[in-house]
Amino acid sequence: MDDGVAMFAVIVLFMLATVMAVALGERIRRPYPVLVSVLGLLLAFTPLPALHIPPELILPLFLPPLIYATAQRTSWGMLISRRRTIFWLAGVLVLLTVAATAATTYWAIGGVSVAAAVALGAAVAPPDPVAAEAVAGPLDLPRRLITVLQTEGLCNDATAFVVFGVAITAINTGHYSLPSAILLFVWEVVAAIGIGLGLGWVATRMQNRLDNVTARSALTLIFPFATYLLADASHASGVLAVLAVSLYIGQTGADEAGVSDRLTSTAFWDTLEMLITGLAFGLIGLELREVWPGTDRLGSYALHAGIVCAVVIGLRFAWMMSVGPFMRRFGTYGYREGYELDVASSWRDDFILAFCGFRGLATLALALALPATTPHRAELLFVAFTAILVTLIVPGLVMPWVVRVLGVQKEHDAEEQAVQDVAYRASRAALRRLRQLDAEEDLPTEVVQRLRYAQRQLVAELCDVVPEDLQDGFEQRKMHREIRRRVESQMLEASRAEVLLARTEPGVDPEAVDQVLRRLDLRSAHLL
Incomplete structure (x- = not known):
């Protein structure tokens, strides 16, 4: 050789x-x-x-x-x-x-x-x-x-x-x-x-x-x-x-x-x-x-x-x-x-x-x-x-x-606290930006309130610390989200299987298949 x-x-x-x-x-x-x-x-x-x-x-x-x-x-x-x-x-x-x-x-x-x-x-x-x-x-x-x-x-x-x-x-x-x-x-x-x-x-x-x-x-x-x-x-x-x-x-x-x-x-x-x-x-x-x-x-x-x-x-x-x-x-x-x-x-x-x-x-x-x-x-x-x-x-x-x-x-406690500090800092930045946009564009009150609530929920999930005013029904909502993610993940898996099957069929453009497959993959990554 x-x-x-x-x-x-x-x-x-x-x-x-x-x-x-x-x-x-x-x-x-x-x-x-x-x-x-x-x-x-x-x-x-x-x-x-x-x-x-x-x-x-x-x-x-x-x-x-x-x-x-x-x-x-x-x-x-x-x-x-x-x-x-x-x-x-x-x-x-x-x-x-x-x-x-x-x-x-x-x-x-x-x-x-x-x-x-x-x-x-x-x-x-x-x-x-x-x-x-x-x-x-x-x-x-x-x-x-x-x-x-x-x-x-x-x-x-x-x-x-x-x-x-x-x-x-x-x-x-x-x-x-x-x-x-x-x-x-x-x-x-x-x-x-x-x-x-x-x-x-x-x-x-x-x-x-x-x-x-x-x-x-x-x-x-x-x-x-x-x-x-x-x-x-x-x-x-x-x-x-x-x-x-x-x-x-x-x-x-x-x-x-x-x-x-x-x-x-x-x-x-x-x-x-x-x-x-x-x-x-x-x-x-x-x-x-x-x-x-x-x-x-x-x-x-x-x-x-x-x-x-x-x-x-x-x-x-x-x-x-x-x-x-x-x-x-x-x-x-x-x-x-x-x-x-x-x-x-x-x-x-x-x-x-x-x-x-x-x-x-x-x-x-x-x-x-x-x-x-x-x-x-x-x-x-x-x-x-x-x-x-x-x-x-x-x-x-x-x-x-x-x-x-x-x-x-x-040191799980210390490292979790570090994650919480960063998550709260990110949340405060998001809420400040929301206030700026609300002042500039006069956003609908209902939209602003829903975005504030969604942001607080996101921080609660990231930090695994639930504020008192969100505790009512939080576990149920969390369970529903997990069910939705699990079901949607299986639905996306079925979609990918069908797309990959289409790729093997004559007359199907592989480039078109790859574009659809990438979008499905990005959606799956969004669920993680």
Whole structure:
């Protein structure tokens, strides 16, 4: 089989494995990315062709869509409220991890240069945002903990990448400059945000000029790649740039076109994110073949890797378990609208955050980017790869048990209250608009009263809280609505079956069938 065809077959295999891993993961309560990574590890020792992706292409291929999908679940306000978290975790902790890992590597591996040790430290320091979302997300953890892991992962690459770049410069030239590194870091952050916001503005203007919903959705796939490439060419942070463009695009779309875009793109991005995540984590497992040492060196490599992993994990636990109480005591986790926002409310939360220091694609790509002339490069690659496995697969497999033992559960009351706050805010906006229209157009009194009543009913359904004046007969009306929805759903199902049957008959225009079928589907979606 031709090498290109064989590699394509491997890609298809991992996509199929991802779909199966999702189903299996739901049954055994284990994250599917970890299961796909384990499959990649097993396949690494088979004759299956390797995916030879150049190291410089790993991040541009995988990170833009995955960062975009992850960033859609956060907001500018959330990042601002977590600015102290970003400082402590994405800044200070990353630098401490780089220093500790570099010192340990320099001590453990004889002959390695300081610059190479720092480069390895920068590679293994940043936890991965995609891994945090994919592994910790399905475990019913409190949403506030998931947002901390997302925020940390989305913002820590600027620190690690700048340090890595300085180390690579030192490896190649033998010189480095601390002032230049500081200026480079500032440029990476500022330029990345500027590029992201600028391209976000361009993307939204282009979307507004396109009438085709599919074309508008396609732009959301193209612009993350374009943003990452432009930021990378400008020596800015690609991850931060994609984060900025994602947040800019995500805040638009309040009109009818925005509604159509959201309905169309949600399924598209859910599917794309699942397949790319599975392929990326399968690649991590499959790369074991590239870094596996000979039997004569395996013992020393494993010993050094174990020491480095112990330092990386131990430092994160020590930091979280000691700094966590300090953060709570002095409110340094962040705040929102003038009141403190408890992120980690106890030592159990600190332990979970420490346990979730997953390394992923960024570590793999940075390690593979070490120059070929780097002394002890093979061993450094093995150490970095081991760090990924130890911090990703082992915690991913035992996380459900840890969460259950610690009793850390999703805070349904708090999250329901958050939903109620947003629903009431939306209702107040709707009623304000109704008053404006009534004043402008002098609407019939009966119409205004019915719209007010319908709005209150809608809020009661969204919040599952019934005002006293609506309680009489509310349950009966709710039951009637459920009956109507159930019956209408079955009626629409019968309609679709008849339309699909018509599609098989000669003389029936398939395009006409598809138009009717889409309208029926939209009506079904309206019932949900």
